[in-house]
Amino acid sequence: MHTPQQLTLNRRDLMVGTAAYAILAGIPDMARAQTAASTDVPVLVQMALTVNGERRLLELDTRTTLLDALREHLGLTGTKKGCDHGQCGACTVLVDGRRINSCLTLAWMHDGDEVTTIEGLGTPEAMHPMQLAFVEHDGFQCGYCTPGQICSAVAVLEEIKAGIPSHVSADLTGMPEASSREMRERMSGNICRCGAYSNIVEAMTDVARRRA
Numbered sequence: 001m002h003t004p005q006q007l008t009l010n011r012r013d014l015m016v017g018t019a020a021y022a023i024l025a026g027i028p029d030m031a032r033a034q035t036a037a038s039t040d041v042p043v044l045v046q047m048a049l050t051v052n053g054e055r056r057l058l059e060l061d062t063r064t065t066l067l068d069a070l071r072e073h074l075g076l077t078g079t080k081k082g083c084d085h086g087q088c089g090a091c092t093v094l095v096d097g098r099r100i101n102s103c104l105t106l107a108w109m110h111d112g113d114e115v116t117t118i119e120g121l122g123t124p125e126a127m128h129p130m131q132l133a134f135v136e137h138d139g140f141q142c143g144y145c146t147p148g149q150i151c152s153a154v155a156v157l158e159e160i161k162a163g164i165p166s167h168v169s170a171d172l173t174g175m176p177e178a179s180s181r182e183m184r185e186r187m188s189g190n191i192c193r194c195g196a197y198s199n200i201v202e203a204m205t206d207v208a209r210r211r212a
Helices: 004-039 066-073 129-136 146-161 180-186 197-211
Strands: 044-051 054-061 092-095 098-101 114-116
Touching: 054 066, 066 092, 092 146, 098 146, 129 146, 129 197, 146 180, 146 197, 180 197
Parallel strands: 044 114
Antiparallel strands: 044 054, 092 098, 092 114
């Protein structure tokens, strides 16, 4: 018969042995993971996007963000890379009519989607009403964040028109108004280091008033 001391020792030995086995068993998997990481072999995928009304076929590394696909593969550099962490809004584009931070999403996730960038909203010869309003109300200074600001502003007015509430909407079931408070809340994800916020709201208010 085993004494309590012998049982304790056996139990301790069992725990030590189990831990050692788990560590040794994991070594091949760890080695394989390290080998795969060091090899860094890209996985390519074929996909299609409709960008600014034009169907574009692409073959991309599955790690390519939508932002990099637009800038580096399609040459649409109007969309800016700011923080690359989804915190500044400079990379905002419209996907199927809704605004997103293109730095936070992978390109292959939008296979078949319709993407609109600042280049697709308007041209210098035929500007979008929001672009004209930004010019008229000095809604920019350095201009780096402006493409994202304009794309977001266009989407904000559509959200309000569709009755989508925000955190400051008094009535979640009613139609929100295109007020300064609503616009500032909805545009809070687009950062302007130059501080042109008041002018941006004026531009948006002008466009909303003209539509009404």
